[in-house]
Amino acid sequence: MIVIDGVTRIRGKARILHEVGFTARPGRVTGFLGPNGAGKTSTLxxxxxxxxxxxxxxxxxGRPYAAxxxxxxxxxxxxDGSGAHRSRSARAHLRWVAASNGLARSRVDEVLEIVGLTAEAGKRAGRFSLGMSRRLGLATALLGDPRVLILDEPVNGLDPAGIRWMRTFLRDSAAGGRTVLLSSHLMGELAETADDVVIIDKGRVVAAGTVAEVTAGHATLEDAFLARTATEGVTW
Incomplete structure (x- = not known):
């Protein structure tokens, strides 16, 4: 479970986050929605x-990540990106990360298979397309078979088939009991994938609840977003 409570972040003279708070629960995909610059990545x-x-x-x-x-x-x-050095192969990068957490080398080939990069395992990360880099980043996130997934714009750079694969993977991960927190500015994608939605704009949470609760009285999630944020002077 993820619990964020009253988080305020100031950078220089700018207040980036204003008492941000929400919960992402096991067995559910929580969509973290907002325009670029709203505070999604800062929160993550x-x-x-x-x-x-x-x-x-x-x-x-119940603990800070670093604890x-x-x-x-x-x-x-x-x-952002895969986190891999451009000169390292996908397999070498994953083996290095696995060693940092005492994980078995065999897990590297397992996650490469999960994300569909087995054939590219020996290719240097600097030669990867944006979509392949996102897959390598996801493979890195999956190395420890974690119970929580935190993904920032995971479909960025994926082709339509990749987007469908990612959607299915996220739904299956939640069905298996994982907590999945998914940030995006793509409302249509979140409407297809998320169980719960948190809307953030200008560093403030302006709505939170199930997709049905957030969209109540509105035809689409986009309509709900615009209605919830209209008084804030949002430009989408």
Whole structure:
């Protein structure tokens, strides 16, 4: 489970996050929705201990991410890019990450198969397309077979078949009991995938609930978003 409570993040003189709070529960896909610059990635960076908030807490299964001895076995994350050095092959990158958390080498081939990169395992990351880089990033997130997945714009760069595969994978992950937190600015994709939705704009959570609750009285998630944020002067 992910619990974010009252997180405020200030960068210089700018308040990036304003008392952000929500919960992502096991067995459900929670969509984190907002336009570019709304605060989605900033929130995830605080959750993963990459940035320090001025106030509030962000916990994964009751602890900060950095407090776990083998964090990859608890939460897997996909943020910008694959995280791999351009000169390293996909397999070499995954073996290095696996060793950092004491994971078996055999897991590397398993995750390459899961994400469909077995044939490209020996290719250098610098030669990967954007879609292949996203798959390698997901493989890295899955190395520890974690119970929590934190994914920032995971369909970015994927072709239609890849998007369908990702949607099925996320739904299956939640059905298997994982907590899945998925950030995106693509409302149609979230409507197809998420059980719960958190809408953020200008660093503030403006709506949260099940997809049905958030869209109540509106034809689509996009209509609900626009209605919820109209008073905030949002430009989509």
């Amino acid at each position: 960076r605080v959750l993963l201990g990459l940035d320090r908030p001025q106030a509030g807490t962000a916990l994964i299964d 776990w001895d083998r964090p990859l076995t608890v939460a897997g994350a996909l943020l």
